[in-house]
Amino acid sequence: MPEIEIEPALKEFFANSSIALALASTERDNPLVLASQQFYTLTGYDSSDVIGRNCRFLQQRPDGEYASNDDAKRKLHAFIHGNDANVRAPIVNFRKDGRPFVNLLFMSKLKAANGKVRYIIASQFDVSRTHPDLLQAYDEALGDALARLKPLLDGHNVMVEGTLATIANSTTTIAQAKLTLAELETNSPY
Template sequence: MRAILPEQLASYFDSSPVALSLGRAEGDHELLLTNEGFRNLTGYATSEIVGRNCRFLQGRSRNEEARAQIRSFLQDDGQANVRTSIVNFRKDGRPFVNLLYMTKLRAQSGQVRYIFASQFDVSRTQPDRLADYDLDLERTLDRLSPVLAESGIVVEGSLMTIANTVATIAQAKLILSDLDNGDFL
């Protein structure tokens, strides 16, 4: 799979400190590439995830609102990005609340080439860690843009700063409480 990707993009993924994944723009949006941060977060090896849609991480959780937001993003060519909390499960079965950010990477012709995503576990984090992640993600996107430009690809959207980090973490804790009570399946 890696051979079809611009080498600069693959190299960039390998060096990023943020958990990243890259999916196909068409079809079932199968994963083409993940980095070490993603593999550490989920517990899955590359051979277990490339070629699969990320929805397998959701297990049996409903995630109705998050799924609707993701579907809307994928179906609406004009929607540049989406950011939502979604319940995911690690390979060992432990749940976590994933703050998922997705954006479209387009060729200069305007055609969506890839779906770029970043993941962050907000389950048991502190506001300062989330703020650090936001800063890392913003830097990642800033550094990714010129790397992609060399391959004729542009980042469709830019990261919107979280308005209330404490509220995001509080929401994640509520979701975890629901998970612990079995209310999310």
């Protein structure tokens, strides 16, 4: 994959991020072009494992099978190919060591001044073993990160599309994630 030139302000933003972030190109199959240290810590992968790959590899079990994630896949497909500014969906992912977690995935489109989507920014949060207060703190950190990102990109003809309306604390999301993880761990041969 040819090297994509990423705005220095965006690189610095990722380097200083307190939350897990990944940035995908809109070329070909949406390969990752940048990730934060928190992304690597959460997933157990490093940059040589992820840069140039579509994030769907995180849905792959150690035996090569993919987690079903049907509802999340429909939402993400509609987001990628539609006009929605952002999306949030719980999705089963696997760390490099094979341990599953339920990722509360948030994705937003970053558009150039001409309206063309340049990047897709994603934030990941493990809701499978968390408490509502941690999700609320993450929601606040994500909202703050997106608010700080907007002015950084203004001078570079890139903007965050949409609003933060998709970010809402939900104890239902956590409860569903814990149920999903319990089912995975009960039925898993790993």
